[in-house]
Amino acid sequence: MTNGCKEEPIDNSISLTSIEYNPTEFLPDVPEEFPLLEIPEDNPLTSDGIRLGQHLFFDPILSADSTMSCASCHLPEAGFTDQLAFSTGIDGVAGERSSMSLVNSGFSFNGLFWDGRIQSLETQALLPVEDPIELHHDWQEVIPALRNLPLYQELFRKAFGISTTSEITKELAAKAIAQYERVLISGNSNFDKFLRFEYFFSEEESNGFAMFFDKDPEIIDAECFHCHSASLFTDNSFRNNGLDEVTDLAEFSDLGRGAVTGNPLDNGKFRVPTLRNITLTAPYMHDGRFQTLEEVIDHYDSGGHFAPNRDPLIYELGLTDTEKQNLLAFLHTLVDTSYLSKEYITNPFK
Amino acid sequence: MKMKKYFFILMGMLLLTSCKDDTGDFTLNFKALYDGEPLVMLEALEYTNYDINILESDFYISDITLIKGDERVELAAIDFVDFSSNNFSIDRAEEGIDFNYLEVPVGTYDGLEFSIGVQPEENGMLPNAFESNNPLSNSGNYWSAWDSYIFAKLAGNYRGDDGNLSETWFFHTGTDPLLRTFTVDKEIIIDPSESSSVSISMEHKVLFQDGGDYFDIETNSINHDPTNLAPLEMIVNNYISSFTFD
Numbered sequence: 001m002t003n004g005c006k007e008e009p010i011d012n013s014i015s016l017t018s019i020e021y022n023p024t025e026f027l028p029d030v031p032e033e034f035p036l037l038e039i040p041e042d043n044p045l046t047s048d049g050i051r052l053g054q055h056l057f058f059d060p061i062l063s064a065d066s067t068m069s070c071a072s073c074h075l076p077e078a079g080f081t082d083q084l085a086f087s088t089g090i091d092g093v094a095g096e097r098s099s100m101s102l103v104n105s106g107f108s109f110n111g112l113f114w115d116g117r118i119q120s121l122e123t124q125a126l127l128p129v130e131d132p133i134e135l136h137h138d139w140q141e142v143i144p145a146l147r148n149l150p151l152y153q154e155l156f157r158k159a160f161g162i163s164t165t166s167e168i169t170k171e172l173a174a175k176a177i178a179q180y181e182r183v184l185i186s187g188n189s190n191f192d193k194f195l196r197f198e199y200f201f202s203e204e205e206s207n208g209f210a211m212f213f214d215k216d217p218e219i220i221d222a223e224c225f226h227c228h229s230a231s232l233f234t235d236n237s238f239r240n241n242g243l244d245e246v247t248d249l250a251e252f253s254d255l256g257r258g259a260v261t262g263n264p265l266d267n268g269k270f271r272v273p274t275l276r277n278i279t280l281t282a283p284y285m286h287d288g289r290f291q292t293l294e295e296v297i298d299h300y301d302s303g304g305h306f307a308p309n310r311d312p313l314i315y316e317l318g319l320t321d322t323e324k325q326n327l328l329a330f331l332h333t334l335v336d337t338s339y340l341s342k343e344y345i346t347n348p349f350k
Numbered sequence: 351m352k353m354k355k356y357f358f359i360l361m362g363m364l365l366l367t368s369c370k371d372d373t374g375d376f377t378l379n380f381k382a383l384y385d386g387e388p389l390v391m392l393e394a395l396e397y398t399n400y401d402i403n404i405l406e407s408d409f410y411i412s413d414i415t416l417i418k419g420d421e422r423v424e425l426a427a428i429d430f431v432d433f434s435s436n437n438f439s440i441d442r443a444e445e446g447i448d449f450n451y452l453e454v455p456v457g458t459y460d461g462l463e464f465s466i467g468v469q470p471e472e473n474g475m476l477p478n479a480f481e482s483n484n485p486l487s488n489s490g491n492y493w494s495a496w497d498s499y500i501f502a503k504l505a506g507n508y509r510g511d512d513g514n515l516s517e518t519w520f521f522h523t524g525t526d527p528l529l530r531t532f533t534v535d536k537e538i539i540i541d542p543s544e545s546s547s548v549s550i551s552m553e554h555k556v557l558f559q560d561g562g563d564y565f566d567i568e569t570n571s572i573n574h575d576p577t578n579l580a581p582l583e584m585i586v587n588n589y590i591s592s593f594t595f596d
Contacts, residue, residue: 229489308515312520
């Protein structure tokens with residue numbers, strides 16, 4: 001035999017062909033106003049693929065001490081964030097950035113993470129398992145564990161039609177997690193209902209809406225929509241929204257996007273996060289520096305701190321207390337938890 | 351079997367070579383200048399009696415077309431000229447931004463035309479109608495109060511009371527009536543053996559010309575009112591005068 005160097009001895013694998021493989025395409029409910037959901041050709045959405053991803057997402061088997069799963073830092077009830085300034089992994093070591101909402105992340109086209117350093121959900125899903133400040137495990141150990149469990153033997157077979165357990169790989173696991181993430185679609189907030197004439201804004205909300213979208217020359221512009229543009233409430237661009245005062249672009253303590261592109265103008269820029277479900281995801285910003293939305297609004301009202309590349313849209317707005325209230329009321333219309341009751345979304349082990 | 355295979359390869363080669371013979375490549379290059387010098391983002395620039403800098407200058411170009419008599423050959427429906435991310439160093443500013451158009455029908459053309467902004471048909475659509483690789487998918491470049499794309503963004507800072515370039519100015523243009531078309535009136539030869547190019551320089555100081563004078567950025571730093579298009583009309587007309595080509 002010439003393939004003696006193969007990782008897995010053939011005899012360890014179990015045939016799965018007796019389990020039915022009958023993939024059905026899953027067509028997610030994408031609200032009309034949303035952009036196209038672009039799905040990679042080599043990872044089409046199937047009900048069984050999503051179901052596998054859902055199990056992996058909530059299963060602590062992915063962490064070295066079986067205490068944490070993806071969902072530990074991306075809690076469904078918290079808009080898929082962890083409500084901490086800095087997420088802490090299994091070793092109790094905190095990272096330097098705040099967890100991000102995964103809602104509507106299937107629509108991100110400009111790189112993932114606060115700095116956009118990873119291109120696809122498939123690539124991203126491979127990382128947390130081995131990240132020392134996250135699940136701090138090793139795929140080389142996770143995969144044999146998955147291969148041994150009848151639950152995963154069945155789920156992987158149904159999702160991908162593999163014929164033996166030796167075909168269970170981290171790449172397939174990552175594909176399944178990515179499928180799961182693509183169906184985390186939230187688009188049924190009061191704001192969405194307003195667009196569909198199913199909800200009427202209160203006067204406060206309506207004024208806040210006009211401020212947010214610079215809709216009405218009679219109502220003060222808050223400029224938010226340029227970056228937090230509808231329908232995702234992000235344009236996926238990288239911007240400096242005036243969080244840190246620097247006089248030189250090299251002085252930012254976290255270079256953000258600049259560390260990825262090498263373009264000094266990108267230093268201190270971070271990806272514009274979605275504002276959907278924003279009331280559930282405090283604290284705010286990449287480092288969780290603001291505890292409340294009131295603080296966030298005060299920040300924008302002040303024009304933030306000077307940096308040479310602070311975005312020109314960030315300037316002293318001069319809002320009254322009532323105007324701040326109105327803006328806040330509008331932000332509250334972006335909450336939607338109805339997607340959580342859809343199939344395949346929440347913890348399957350409960 | 352074998353014969354058939356060779357036949358296809360032969361056909362393919364014929365197609366390829368014939369295709370190569372009657373098409374050539376063309377490059378459209380854009381450079382940003384200020385007062386005749388390459389524009390580098392964030393560098394202090396002498397304006398009127400105060401300094402400004404520029405942090406953002408980008409715009410859509412649409413219907414990029416070569417013209418030969420009545421014949422029009424469209425090179426692209428839409429592209430986005432993004433000096434904001436390109437011009438971070440003098441080298442990048444000198445290089446400018448290239449748009450490469452491949453397999454353009456050979457010929458001697460009278461010139462080139464493009465609009466600054468988005469054609470009315472596409473401007474009547476929303477960003478969610480476009481795939482993410484189309485520059486029109488950028489939802490941040492759409493202003494619903496106008497029912498229009500933002501055709502061009504121009505932004506930076508001016509020197510405030512603290513002596514720093516810390517006060518913001520910005521102008522966003524848009525809406526169908528503010529679409530302008532620029533013509534490069536110059537013979538362009540598309541040849542299969544060598545690629546040809548046109549380079550367009552955009553003098554940013556010209557963008558602020560107001561009659562014989564310059565627009566006061568300090569007192570009109572932001573265009574807030576979606577119904578007041580007058581200052582923007584001045585700027586979009588200036589885009590046309592800001593372009594020179596060789």
